[in-house]
Amino acid sequence: MTRHHRSTPRITRLLGSLLLVAAAGAFSVGAAPAPKAAPTPLDRVVPAPATAEPGGSPYRITAGTHIRAGSGEARRVGEYLADILRPSTGYRLPVTDSGSGGIQLRLAKGPFGEEGYRLDSGRSGVTITAREPAGLFHGVQTLRQLLPAAVEKDSEQPGPWLVAGGTIRDTPRFGWRGAMLDVSRHFFTVDEVKRYIDQLALYKINKLHLHLSDDQGWRIAIDSWPNLATYGGSTEVGGGPGGHYTKDEYKEIVRYASSRFLEVVPEIDMPGHTNAALASYAELNCDGVAPPLYTGIRVGFSSLCVGKEVTYDFVDDVVREIAELTPGRYFHIGGDEAHSTPHADYVKFMDRVQPVVAKYGKTVIGWHQLTGATPAKGALAQYWGVDASSAAEKARVAEAARNGTGLILSPADRVYLDMKYDRNTPLGLSWAGYVEVQRSYDWDPGAYLPGAPASAIRGVEAPLWTETIENSGHIEVMAFPRLPGVAELGWSPAATHDWEAYKVRLAAQGPRWDALGIGYHRSPQVPWPAG
Structure with a gap:
């Protein structure tokens, strides 16, 4: 003005x-x-870095800046950074493999772990150093947040493009920092999934858990059981057209996630949540009669037939074909809400199915009900209980953890992104209660489950179930601003955990989301910038 x-x-x-x-x-x-433009302080980013030591002059990105990234994976990270910076700065920002100054991405030995990095900034340039390419990539996400929010826009902006002087040293608290997207209740296209992947990457999320099958839809092509996708995937909640991924489309999601250093974890939920499969093949039902397709939101009414050998032929084929497409280490077999499966049958089923996953080179993950059977050696259990869950249920999961089962924490009344923020939220459900931003952030994964050793906690994951979620806009308003807090719980040291400080850093993300075109919930708990 x-x-x-x-x-x-x-x-x-x-x-x-x-x-x-x-x-x-x-x-x-x-x-x-x-007034002179002031660079963003080093400690203003989300997730909070392990240490941030300000000092010295800022670096200014100019028309003469080069990105020096060597070759191979480091160069690919450099090209990714250039693609982000070029539209908004208007600068050429050539990516080279030699020289000094500018923005340097260096792979080197050091105390960085698989995902950590060091960022050094001063008058002559910015250097990000890591042991692995993933660390360089995470360092680039920090660099993005140290630049003005306008750097995210796709048209030229005035700048200036300053990076505060000093040093950040950063490694994650947990190795598992996940987000789950349910593509079964409502189907999401490859481009919609890619958009979410880019948003996850900004906050150093490293696992994308895809819930590929449920009562309402089967979402991936299986050559040996083709009706699963063509018939079982032909609808969704509310009776829409549904859809499924071809194998090439699924591979493209896996490839794109990998380019953002996210590992895809496929889930085929069983023995319950299987109506789409049961409707596709009559022989999977104990009575040999296929039920109709289902478009409602009830749970717990379906079950594979545990006593039929064809059930295990089916499981073997599905696991084999998906494992062939998935380079990641894990395969999620679901296992929750199997209310129509007698307990003895549930145990028998899990005893038969877990070795199938191992046969095809994958590690089992199941929802925490898996601990009611015998988890395979090395298996992970994903806990989705609530604060008010029974003491017996929590004790069973904690005992499994003490016996070697690793835990992923996804408490529904903390990090289920489909829970309403409050009674006026138009989307989402509220069976686990209302989950405002502070509630989703203000808990400690390392001390959450009584009796579970801290060493058993592999990390955290934010599921987004999609009974009411139909498009990217819906995803965004439910994930933001809660998702970055879950990411911080997974990445940042426990000592940095402070709601009063966090909400100020979170508020500063608002203009960045505006620049990225991310529609978000303007929670009254967060002091968003005016305007």
């Missing part, structure tokens, strides 16, 4: 209107010099 100054009547009478305009213009320029 231009500031206008009013002249006195005496000046007007003496100089006349022409001189007045000139004088007023000169006065306006001299009276209010524009």
